[in-house]
Amino acid sequence: MREHAALLRGLGADVVHVRRPEELATVQGLVIPGGESSVIDKLARSFGMQAPIRAAIASGLPVYGTCAGLILLADEVLDGIEGQQSFGGMDISVRRNAFGRQTESFETALDVPTLGDPPVRATFIRAPIVERAGARVEVLATLPDGGIVAVEQGPLIGTSFHPEVDGETRFHERFLAHVVDHAAGR
Ligand code: GLN
Secondary structure, three states, rough: HHHHHHHHHHOOOOOOOOHHHHHHHHOOOOOOOOOOHHHHHHHHHOOOHHHHHHHHHOOOOOEEOOOOOHHEEEEEEEOOOOOOOOOOOOEEEOOOOOOOOOOOOOEEOOOOHHHHOOOOOEEOOOOEEEEEEEEOOEEEOOOOOOOEEEEEEEOEEEEOOOOHOOOOOOOHHHHHHHHHHOOOOO
C-alpha cells in the first residue's frame, strides 16, 4: 500500500487511503493492493465497503488491482476460502495461489506489448493467475507458458504481480490516464 501511494504521488497524484465509504466517495480512482484477498474481502464487508465499491466499479470508477487486488476484481474466484467473495467487475476467473509452493515468489522480465520496451520487472508473491478472460477483457501480458498475468477491461486493470515493488511505473501511469478520463467525464 505504501509503495503504491509513493509511486502515485511521484507521478503527481493526490493519494488518500480509502477505508470507509465517505473516503471512497471523494476519489476518482482506486488501487486495491496486494495482501490476502480473503482478509480484504472480510474487512471490506465488515466496514460496509463491499456495496459501495461494487457500485463505484459499476459506475465506471477506474480501479487497479495488484495480486490480491486482481482477485477482488474478478467475477469468479477459484480456490477461495469458504464463503470468499469478490467485488467483481472484470469478466475473468482467477485462481488464487496458482504457482504452488516451489515458486511461491519469483521475479521475471515480462513483455507487455501495450507498454512497449523495456520489459516489465515483475515480482510475483503467492500470485494468482487468470484462468479465463471474457471477450471484453484485453490480455496485457502472459507468461511463456501462456498463463495470463495482466488484464484490462475498460477502466479496470489487474496484474498478478507487483510492479510497485520494482519501481515500475507504467501500469500506474496507465491507471492514472483512466483516472484523468474519468474525472473529465470521458
Ligand atoms: N495469495 C494472496 C491471496 O490469495 C495474494 C498474494 C498477494 O497479494 N501478494 O489473496
